[in-house]
Amino acid sequence: MMVSGQRRTTIKDVAEAAEVGVATVSRVLSGTGSASPATREKVLAAAARLDYRPSALGRNLRRQRTGGIGLLVPDITDTFYARLADGVLDCARSAGEPVMVGVTADDPEREAELIGSLIEESVERVIAVPSGDGEMWGPAFRAGLGVVFAERPVQGGDGAPAVVADDRSGVRTAVEYLAGLGHRRIAFLARHGQARRVRAFREALGSLGVAVDEELIVHARATRDSAYAAASGLFQHRPDLTAVLAGSNILGEAAVLAARELDLRLPRDVSLIMFDDVPWAELCSPPLTVVSQPARDMGYRAAELVLRETRRARTVTLPTELVVRGSCGPRR
Amino acid sequence: MMVSGQRRTTIKDVAEAAEVGVATVSRVLSGTGSASPATREKVLAAAARLDYRPSALGRNLRRQRTGGIGLLVPDITDTFYARLADGVLDCARSAGEPVMVGVTADDPEREAELIGSLIEESVERVIAVPSGDGEMWGPAFRAGLGVVFAERPVQGGDGAPAVVADDRSGVRTAVEYLAGLGHRRIAFLARHGQARRVRAFREALGSLGVAVDEELIVHARATRDSAYAAASGLFQHRPDLTAVLAGSNILGEAAVLAARELDLRLPRDVSLIMFDDVPWAELCSPPLTVVSQPARDMGYRAAELVLRETRRARTVTLPTELVVRGSCGPRR
DNA sequence: GTGAAAGCGCTAACAG
DNA sequence: CTGTTAGCGCTTTCAC
Numbered sequence: 001m002m003v004s005g006q007r008r009t010t011i012k013d014v015a016e017a018a019e020v021g022v023a024t025v026s027r028v029l030s031g032t033g034s035a036s037p038a039t040r041e042k043v044l045a046a047a048a049r050l051d052y053r054p055s056a057l058g059r060n061l062r063r064q065r066t067g068g069i070g071l072l073v074p075d076i077t078d079t080f081y082a083r084l085a086d087g088v089l090d091c092a093r094s095a096g097e098p099v100m101v102g103v104t105a106d107d108p109e110r111e112a113e114l115i116g117s118l119i120e121e122s123v124e125r126v127i128a129v130p131s132g133d134g135e136m137w138g139p140a141f142r143a144g145l146g147v148v149f150a151e152r153p154v155q156g157g158d159g160a161p162a163v164v165a166d167d168r169s170g171v172r173t174a175v176e177y178l179a180g181l182g183h184r185r186i187a188f189l190a191r192h193g194q195a196r197r198v199r200a201f202r203e204a205l206g207s208l209g210v211a212v213d214e215e216l217i218v219h220a221r222a223t224r225d226s227a228y229a230a231a232s233g234l235f236q237h238r239p240d241l242t243a244v245l246a247g248s249n250i251l252g253e254a255a256v257l258a259a260r261e262l263d264l265r266l267p268r269d270v271s272l273i274m275f276d277d278v279p280w281a282e283l284c285s286p287p288l289t290v291v292s293q294p295a296r297d298m299g300y301r302a303a304e305l306v307l308r309e310t311r312r313a314r315t316v317t318l319p320t321e322l323v324v325r326g327s328c329g330p331r332r
Numbered sequence: 333m334m335v336s337g338q339r340r341t342t343i344k345d346v347a348e349a350a351e352v353g354v355a356t357v358s359r360v361l362s363g364t365g366s367a368s369p370a371t372r373e374k375v376l377a378a379a380a381r382l383d384y385r386p387s388a389l390g391r392n393l394r395r396q397r398t399g400g401i402g403l404l405v406p407d408i409t410d411t412f413y414a415r416l417a418d419g420v421l422d423c424a425r426s427a428g429e430p431v432m433v434g435v436t437a438d439d440p441e442r443e444a445e446l447i448g449s450l451i452e453e454s455v456e457r458v459i460a461v462p463s464g465d466g467e468m469w470g471p472a473f474r475a476g477l478g479v480v481f482a483e484r485p486v487q488g489g490d491g492a493p494a495v496v497a498d499d500r501s502g503v504r505t506a507v508e509y510l511a512g513l514g515h516r517r518i519a520f521l522a523r524h525g526q527a528r529r530v531r532a533f534r535e536a537l538g539s540l541g542v543a544v545d546e547e548l549i550v551h552a553r554a555t556r557d558s559a560y561a562a563a564s565g566l567f568q569h570r571p572d573l574t575a576v577l578a579g580s581n582i583l584g585e586a587a588v589l590a591a592r593e594l595d596l597r598l599p600r601d602v603s604l605i606m607f608d609d610v611p612w613a614e615l616c617s618p619p620l621t622v623v624s625q626p627a628r629d630m631g632y633r634a635a636e637l638v639l640r641e642t643r644r645a646r647t648v649t650l651p652t653e654l655v656v657r658g659s660c661g662p663r664r
Numbered sequence: 665g666t667g668a669a670a671g672c673g674c675t676a677a678c679a680g
Numbered sequence: 681c682t683g684t685t686a687g688c689g690c691t692t693t694c695a696c
Binding site (some may be wrong): 008053054055056057058060061064065067068075076077082083085086089092096098099100101102103114116117119120122123139142143157224229253256257276280281282283284285301324 | 340342383386387388389390392393396398400406408409411412415417418421422425428430431432433434446449450451452453471474476477497556568585588589610611612614615616617662
């Protein structure tokens with residue numbers, strides 16, 4: 001029977017069992033250096049017999065570096081970030097690296113705390129969807145962290161690499177499609193932190209010769225409640241709008257709900273395009289036209305980047321695609 | 333300008349800067365033992381000035397225990413598990429514990445690998461949705477890991493605690509509701525590993541005096557493709573069924589898609605109840621009647637449990653609730 | 665109240 | 681090819 005307070009099997013135990021020195025065990029097990037076939041066998045056998053697992057703690061402390069990578073997302077419940085995380089996790093797993101996940105709730109303060117605890121854990125690589133303006137990343141850079149941003153680049157990001165979707169082209173394509181359907185009063189539901197998309201929205205409108213109506217650009221915080229309030233408020237204050245571009249799936253969901261609540265029919269009364277393709281977009285009534293983003297790829301690429309080299313700052317831009325379904329119609 | 337290869341600030345640096353011994357620094361910073369107000373100040377000041385963060389590596393190695401907790405889920409992309417993870421992450425954050433997340437894809441082999449790497453990282457507490465029959469958990473128990481299972485208990489689980497939803501009552505309520513609507517040919521779309529729910533389904537049917545038709549119990553693997561294949565196959569092979577209970581939101585999604593593809597109308601041609609309430613259930617057409625599960629709470633409770641004491645095995649069962657919307661109708 | 669010193673498990677020099 | 685040894689950063693006796 002197994003007692004609860006058993007000591008962990010250490011490299012020393014293996015060395016004794018195999019009747020060799022600890023260094024030899026280390027060499028054999030880590031594949032470094034050389035060892036005679038005979039000793040190699042003895043060590044392997046002993047290790048297997050004792051069910052030995054080298055302690056990452058000891059190794060990391062000695063080598064002065066931790067393998068693990070940190071992942072900071074605003075909300076793991078949002079399928080976009082869940083898919084992003086999935087990509088990161090997959091890449092990390094094939095590299096054998098553990099991943100520490102933190103949820104920032106898009107709150108810079110919470111983000112700073114999480115960065116702090118990552119540093120404390122000696123995590124030296126982190127992939128993050130930065131909150132706010134990414135103002136909390138100074139300490140991280142100073143601590144020598146290898147950072148790759150995802151979804152949103154950071155302004156004064158000291159040239160930290162980022163993996164982002166092609167917002168400009170995504171927004172432009174959506175707006176042009178809407179304009180082609182005759183729409184002129186197009187609203188944009190944005191989350192805080194989507195400055196790039198808002199800018200792209202203004203640009204797209206401008207190059208189409210449509211005047212920008214600032215009231216039609218509405219911002220929400222990253223919660224379902226805030227999203228709903230924003231969408232509902234928009235529909236009520238501006239019953240003259242004929243189309244909406246939602247900056248995220250949460251905002252799209254809110255828009256569908258709010259429209260339904262106010263008895264606005266899609267696409268008869270109002271057309272809707274949502275950023276990010278999610279499984280339910282097809283199940284919705286009507287099926288939603290979306291700007292799909294390669295969320296999983298973004299995560300995977302970010303992980304690849306952070307595992308290689310963070311020195312040379314690059315920004316990887318991944319393509320978006322307009323997926324036309326049934327939520328847009330001609331201007332009423 | 334900051335060079336890249338800077339050494340991490342250690343307790344020794346702080347000791348020197350404060351002109352005290354390292355032991356004193358340790359005592360002050362960890363709140364252990366006593367120190368004179370004067371030294372206390374000096375130490376705190378030095379630590380703040382140097383922006384010192386104690387290394388969890390050193391601490392854990394010395395104390396022979398790691399704070400962190402491991403979290404193993406089948407699929408972080410499934411909103412049920414994402415919400416579960418969210419609960420865990422939230423609880424862990426308020427306890428200041430880092431969380432390492434792994435995706436098992438419901439594959440026992442992958443699960444075993446992940447368990448191994450958690451042990452290697454000296455993680456000593458783990459929350460897991462076990463894959464398969466949970467046959468890979470022997471080594472974990474042997475290694476002295478504190479394990480709490482979530483969603484599914486493990487049969488010979490050595491009395492490891494588990495936090496689960498009340499499957500029996502959830503299934504029974506759903507089946508009774510369907511039966512009350514006149515349905516007799518009720519199918520159950522199950523994921524592998526949902527043996528409890530299948531059993532409950534048989535029981536519920538039995539106590540209602542409805543014969544169990546084994547062909548109406550269909551199993552799928554934990555992927556969207558497999559779910560769709562199962563749902564589609566079921567509808568095609570058994571056009572006589574009048575109601576379906578889907579064991580997960582992935583299976584529910586598949587059922588809606590498959591039904592639509594085969595031109596079966598909900599709820600006219602077939603009634604559908606799905607396990608797990610998700611945001612899109614309301615957006616679906618028709619809105620889906622569901623058995624809601626407190627996914628987030630399950631995660632939170634599991635984290636609380638694993639952070640306290642794992643010794644005394646308990647199984648926490650959380651209630652489910654039938655949320656009636658529009659996907660069920662009287663037998664056609 | 666405080667400092668010196670002994671390791672925790674591991675790897676990388678350095679001898680042999 | 682292999683064993684001995686010196687730490688990595690930290691906490692914790694144990695003297696002072």
